[in-house]
Amino acid sequence: MYAQDLHEHLIGRQGSRASLNTPALVVDVEALERNIAAMAAFAAARGLALRPHAKTHKSVEIARRQIAAGAVGVCCAKLGEAEALSAGGIENILITSPVVGPAAVERLVALAGRTSGLMVTADHPDAVDALARTGAALTLLVDIDPGFHRTGVADPAAALALAQRIAAAPSLTFGGVQFYCGVQQHIEDFAARRAAVAERTEILKSAIALLTEAGLAPPLITGGGTGSHVIDAELGVLNELQVGSYIFMDRQYAECDLTGPGGAPFETSLFIDARVISANHAAMVTVDAGLKSMATEAGAPVILAGAAEGAVYRFMGDEQGAIIAPAGGAPPRLGEVVTLGAPHCDPTVNLYDAYHAVKGDTLVGIWPVDARGRSA
Amino acid sequence: MYAQDLHEHLIGRQGSRASLNTPALVVDVEALERNIAAMAAFAAARGLALRPHAKTHKSVEIARRQIAAGAVGVCCAKLGEAEALSAGGIENILITSPVVGPAAVERLVALAGRTSGLMVTADHPDAVDALARTGAALTLLVDIDPGFHRTGVADPAAALALAQRIAAAPSLTFGGVQFYCGVQQHIEDFAARRAAVAERTEILKSAIALLTEAGLAPPLITGGGTGSHVIDAELGVLNELQVGSYIFMDRQYAECDLTGPGGAPFETSLFIDARVISANHAAMVTVDAGLKSMATEAGAPVILAGAAEGAVYRFMGDEQGAIIAPAGGAPPRLGEVVTLGAPHCDPTVNLYDAYHAVKGDTLVGIWPVDARGRSA
Numbered sequence: 198m199y200a201q202d203l204h205e206h207l208i209g210r211q212g213s214r215a216s217l218n219t220p221a222l223v224v225d226v227e228a229l230e231r232n233i234a235a236m237a238a239f240a241a242a243r244g245l246a247l248r249p250h251a252k253t254h255k256s257v258e259i260a261r262r263q264i265a266a267g268a269v270g271v272c273c274a275k276l277g278e279a280e281a282l283s284a285g286g287i288e289n290i291l292i293t294s295p296v297v298g299p300a301a302v303e304r305l306v307a308l309a310g311r312t313s314g315l316m317v318t319a320d321h322p323d324a325v326d327a328l329a330r331t332g333a334a335l336t337l338l339v340d341i342d343p344g345f346h347r348t349g350v351a352d353p354a355a356a357l358a359l360a361q362r363i364a365a366a367p368s369l370t371f372g373g374v375q376f377y378c379g380v381q382q383h384i385e386d387f388a389a390r391r392a393a394v395a396e397r398t399e400i401l402k403s404a405i406a407l408l409t410e411a412g413l414a415p416p417l418i419t420g421g422g423t424g425s426h427v428i429d430a431e432l433g434v435l436n437e438l439q440v441g442s443y444i445f446m447d448r449q450y451a452e453c454d455l456t457g458p459g460g461a462p463f464e465t466s467l468f469i470d471a472r473v474i475s476a477n478h479a480a481m482v483t484v485d486a487g488l489k490s491m492a493t494e495a496g497a498p499v500i501l502a503g504a505a506e507g508a509v510y511r512f513m514g515d516e517q518g519a520i521i522a523p524a525g526g527a528p529p530r531l532g533e534v535v536t537l538g539a540p541h542c543d544p545t546v547n548l549y550d551a552y553h554a555v556k557g558d559t560l561v562g563i564w565p566v567d568a569r570g571r572s573a
Numbered sequence: 574m575y576a577q578d579l580h581e582h583l584i585g586r587q588g589s590r591a592s593l594n595t596p597a598l599v600v601d602v603e604a605l606e607r608n609i610a611a612m613a614a615f616a617a618a619r620g621l622a623l624r625p626h627a628k629t630h631k632s633v634e635i636a637r638r639q640i641a642a643g644a645v646g647v648c649c650a651k652l653g654e655a656e657a658l659s660a661g662g663i664e665n666i667l668i669t670s671p672v673v674g675p676a677a678v679e680r681l682v683a684l685a686g687r688t689s690g691l692m693v694t695a696d697h698p699d700a701v702d703a704l705a706r707t708g709a710a711l712t713l714l715v716d717i718d719p720g721f722h723r724t725g726v727a728d729p730a731a732a733l734a735l736a737q738r739i740a741a742a743p744s745l746t747f748g749g750v751q752f753y754c755g756v757q758q759h760i761e762d763f764a765a766r767r768a769a770v771a772e773r774t775e776i777l778k779s780a781i782a783l784l785t786e787a788g789l790a791p792p793l794i795t796g797g798g799t800g801s802h803v804i805d806a807e808l809g810v811l812n813e814l815q816v817g818s819y820i821f822m823d824r825q826y827a828e829c830d831l832t833g834p835g836g837a838p839f840e841t842s843l844f845i846d847a848r849v850i851s852a853n854h855a856a857m858v859t860v861d862a863g864l865k866s867m868a869t870e871a872g873a874p875v876i877l878a879g880a881a882e883g884a885v886y887r888f889m890g891d892e893q894g895a896i897i898a899p900a901g902g903a904p905p906r907l908g909e910v911v912t913l914g915a916p917h918c919d920p921t922v923n924l925y926d927a928y929h930a931v932k933g934d935t936l937v938g939i940w941p942v943d944a945r946g947r948s949a
Contacts, residue, residue: 218676218949274892297850298908300594323907347889348851474673475696475724489923490948493870513723515919516650531699532674543891547865550946570926572866573594
């Protein structure tokens with residue numbers, strides 16, 4: 198791996214973070230571990246299963262740490278992601294998007310044959326029929342749309358019909374339901390987010406009631422996210438949490454009041470270290486991280502270290518960004534490192550082949566982003 | 574390589590494009606070759622050297638085809654990109670961003686030792702001194718800022734001072750100047766773009782005059798882009814073109830009048846094939862390509878095939894997008910493939926490990942994106 202060729206000699210060398218070739222994706226192992234432990238403790242205290250979403254980190258190493266801390270397994274957004282984590286020995290994977298098309302169905306069957314506890318969601322009778330026709334023993338969850346119309350059956354009646362179709366197929370097992378309030382996760386105010394999630398969850402409650410009445414009480418009721426986990430636990434409808442971003446806490450979630458009174462126990466553990474490569478102006482310099490090095494749909498990154506208080510980052514094309522000094526302040530100098538906080542962690546991680554794991558300012562490991570680019 | 578594991582058996586099979594696991598990055602080889610040939614003919618007819626920018630494609634295969642068609646070499650935006658292309662046998666590489674920091678300088682020296690015709694830009698005396706101190710024989714170009722303040726010396730006097738510094742260092746060779754009007758490339762109207770580039774180019778002309786007067790006439794005067802190549806040729810100041818995006822023609826450039834009266838000879842050759850994976854609503858369906866599968870900073874992709882005229886794509890998070898049918902029309906059905914045109918090609922390509930090369934609707938090759946993720 199390229200990152201190992203470049204940086205393996207720095208592992209364990211005091212202060213070696215400063216010597217990384219930039220831009221570099223950096224994870225603070227101690228902050229990461231505290232985040233993992235805090236969510237595990239939260240779920241355990243509420244009697245909820247925890248199945249963290251690996252679409253955030255795409256990493257066998259981090260999945261292992263989550264499972265070691267008590268997670269029942271992980272979620273994957275895509276089949277290719279699940280294949281990559283399974284190849285690294287991760288079991289009990291739930292694929293949270295529908296698997297559609299002959300090639301994907303064939304891969305899913307093969308993956309189920311080599312991955313203990315694999316489950317997949319479905320939201321359409323044709324997709325269920327295609328899986329049933331394979332004759333492979335598969336466990337399916339019915340995905341229920343909370344109203345965003347991204348994935349999921351449209352209403353509780355459709356959830357029941359699909360669950361019955363699954364239950365009627367000899368090779369398929371109805372494993373439960375999935376319900377993910379995606380658009381509600383980032384409502385910044387806790388009370389407003391709580392009200393929105395509670396209102397949406399009525400759909401899920403109706404579906405569970407219908408299913409239960411029909412003798413198909415869902416064993417697994419999985420969903421939720423970092424933005425709603427406190428609310429989901431309080432509402433008491435889900436029995437499993439799919440939280441993802443809590444491990445890294447990007448700028449979007451850092452701006453949310455995640456827990457209401459009491460404050461969030463999560464801290465930023467993911468960083469992009471960039472270096473000043475052009476310094477020809479009094480109030481601004483250019484760093485080597487641009488829109489190929491960070492997700493761009495969530496705005497600019499925050500500057501966490503290496504520049505004066507009040508300095509801001511501005512995208513300057515594919516390869517670079519500007520660090521603009523605050524009024525009266527000076528920008529960092531040529532060659533200096535600026536540490537950025539990702540605007541949105543999941544698609545930022547997906548740009549890198551490896552994490553540089555640090556403790557303090559020392560590189561302690563290089564972890565591959567095993568499922569990077571595995572969108573298919 | 575993962576894409577080969579998935580798709581090698583499809584190569585040469587009639588109609589195999591439809592069987593690709595999705596989302597898939599697809600390049601139409603015949604359209605690509607026509608674009609490569611058209612730009613090569615343009616440069617040759619104007620007596621300009623052509624050094625296409627490989628930051629667009631990051632591919633040894635495509636660089637080889639450009640060089641076979643007459644290019645003198647390629648540009649790379651970053652050192653890691655140059656390392657990847659050099660490893661594939663590409664020579665005469667110009668690194669268009671400053672190389673700064675001890676680790677990067679060490680890698681540059683090593684790369685120069687194994688890559689014939691390597692050159693690099695510089696825009697700061699400290700960076701030049703760091704390269705001079707290595708004692709390695711390096712050819713440096715002075716990068717001149719056209720006023721965007723991303724990289725480049727601030728004015729013609731600074732260009733002369735830096736060229737003199739390079740010329741005075743025993744191990745360094747002054748190779749010429751670089752001048753890239755980045756922000757002017759996407760001005761949609763030809764006359765407005767022409768006026769803007771012509772106005773900026775006065776800075777370059779002043780610098781060349783100063784350098785020439787001092788006995789340092791720049792051998793190489795390199796720059797320009799797909800948006801300005803006709804204008805640059807007409808202005809007659811550059812002697813080498815760094816065009817990149819012409820090979821793919823993304824939505825941004827397709828919206829530009831590239832050549833003025835007469836029309837642009839370039840056609841879209843880059844596509845993202847996505848598949849409908851959820852279809853539970855009358856007027857919209859969900860495909861499996863979201864913001865991990867396309868650059869997002871340039872807006873939504875266009876739909877080029879697979880949906881009714883007038884259908885539009887909307888991002889629906891990391892993993893998915895919506896295809897919204899036009900009024901009165903129906904969306905595509907579950908499992909059907911929709912072909913999207915990238916909003917901005919360079920950062921879209923950087924998300925994928927491989928191109929799926931097609932002729933018509935048949936897969937003919939799988940080309941690695943060799944320098945994917947090589948931002949460091």
